[in-house]
Amino acid sequence: MIKTLAGALTALALTALTAPPAGAEPRDPEALLTELRTLYRQTGAATEAFNETDERLRAQRAEVERLTERLADTRTDLAAARRLAGRLAAGQYRQGALTLPPALRLLLGEDPGQAMHDGTVAVRTAAAKTAEIDRLVANEERADELTTAAREALDTEETLAEERRSRRDEIHRRLDEVTALLAGLTPEETAELAARELAATDEAQRELLASGTLxxxxxxxxxxxxxxxxxxxxxxxxxxxxxxxxxxxxxxxxxxxxxxxxxxxxxxxxxxxxxxxxxxxxxxxxxxxxxxxxxxxxxxxxxxxxxxxxxxxxxxxxxxxxxxxxxxxxxxxxxxx
Missing domain, CATH: 3.90.1720.10 (endopeptidase domain like (from Nostoc punctiforme))
Known part of the structure; x- marks a missing residue:
């Protein structure tokens, strides 16, 4: 089991397919180790940033789906309400365009009490239906606005994801270059890097334990x-x-x-x-x-x-x-x- 960067260095050296070029200049192990650590930190941070963007993208896509479903439901309800309003209007037209004012209908009707009741119910029904249509129209407009905003946010997130992906890929390329360089190290150089890494970890652990923090x-x-x-x-x-x-x-x-x-x-x-x-x-x-x-x-x-x-x-x-x-x-x- 590879437990440290030292183990990774050893594995890279053992699996190298090529030897260092003849006449290659000596490499500074400390500088190589520092560069490798920096690249590992950068790749780790870039990967976590990419993962975070993916999480935000999934959430945004779910929100777009939710808003799209809400918009479809609102439009279905609105269409039904408009069909009902159309049927009411058609019924009134078939009953005749001439409609007496409410006061005359009340005076001339055979049952003034019933006429008053029917008129009140009709007014309330019409008002309720008008309010319902107004509410649904407002909901449709709001759903349209929310869906548009969500899709714009999704476009922004996808752009960000592409930027993060490009950054990650660039760091991967740099890491591949350093990995190839490490794979060409001599056994002596690999051993020195491994020793430096182990020593640094051991020292950090000793300092932590001696600090009394734990x-x-x-x-x-x-x-x-x-x-x-x-x-x-x-x-x-x-x-x-x-x-x-x-x-x-x-x-x-x-x-x-x-x-x-x-x-x-x-x-x-x-x-x-x-x-x-x-x-x-x-x-x-x-x-x-x-x-x-x-x-x-x-x-x-x-x-x-x-x-x-x-x-x-x-x-x-x-x-x-x-x-x-x-x-x-x-x-x-x-x-x-």
Whole structure:
């Protein structure tokens, strides 16, 4: 199981098909490692932004469908009301165009009381039908406005999705270039990069534990948190894949959102929304199943597994794995449920 960037580096070196060109200039391992880390952060953030746009697009499309159905129902009701109004008008025409004023009909009628009652009912019926038609016309106009606005918003979202997709694809191209470069490293260079990565993670973990931020004793998980963690641990060894939500592969927030979904709790799909919308908890109060959010842009997320460890889908070329909590810069933690 590949647990760190060091493991990914080793795998890349082992699977390389070409050797470094003869006479190639020596490469600075620290500079390569820094560039690779930067690219991984950028690709992770771009993927989460793309996932967020996809979520917004799905919601917008559902809203357009809802508004379209509402418009169709309103138009059906309006057509029925207009047909009824037409039948009433036709009936009045067949009864004769000459209609006595209400006062004369009251005086000349055989039953003035009945005539007054019939007139009142007729006036009320006509007023009610007119009000109903006016209401339906207003509803149709409003539905037209809402549908137009929703479609304009959908156009905007699709434009944004294309921009995000282009950004992601550009970062992927850059990442492919660096991956190809790493695949051409000598075994000595690969070993040095792996050692630097391991040393950096170990140092960050030691500093976190020495800071007293985490309690010595883990709090027990909630029942839902335990279910989420148990499910996530069952995914260990499955590969990372862009935008994947399982069951064969995952990205970071695909793993966390699906873990909690299998615990019976719906949470936002992306790491940024998980950070922004879920209740935050101090690291000192972490309990298994909580979500640990990483990086300033909240571009990565993992499930806390206890004992200062997390389970997560780290990055391209890796698998779902257990890792030290401080394997990336920690921003904070949130608690679903």
């Amino acid at each position: 309690d010595d004793d883990d709090r027990p998980p909630s029942p839902a948190g335990q279910r989420a963690l148990t499910w996530a641990l069952a995914q260990l060894g499955k590969p990372y894949a862009w935008g994947a939500e399982g069951p064969a592969a995952f990205d970071c927030s695909g793993l966390t959102s699906q873990a909690w979904a299998h615990a019976g709790v719906t949470i936002p799909r992306t790491s940024q929304r998980q950070w922004n919308e879920l209740p935050r908890v101090p690291l000192s109060e972490l309990r298994p199943g909580d979500l640990v959010i990483y990086r300033e842009d909240a571009g990565h997320v993992a499930l806390y597994a206890g004992d200062a460890q997390v389970v997560h889908a780290p990055r391209p070329g890796t698998e779902v794995t257990l890792a030290p909590l401080a394997s990336d810069p920690v921003r904070g933690a949130v608690r679903p449920g």
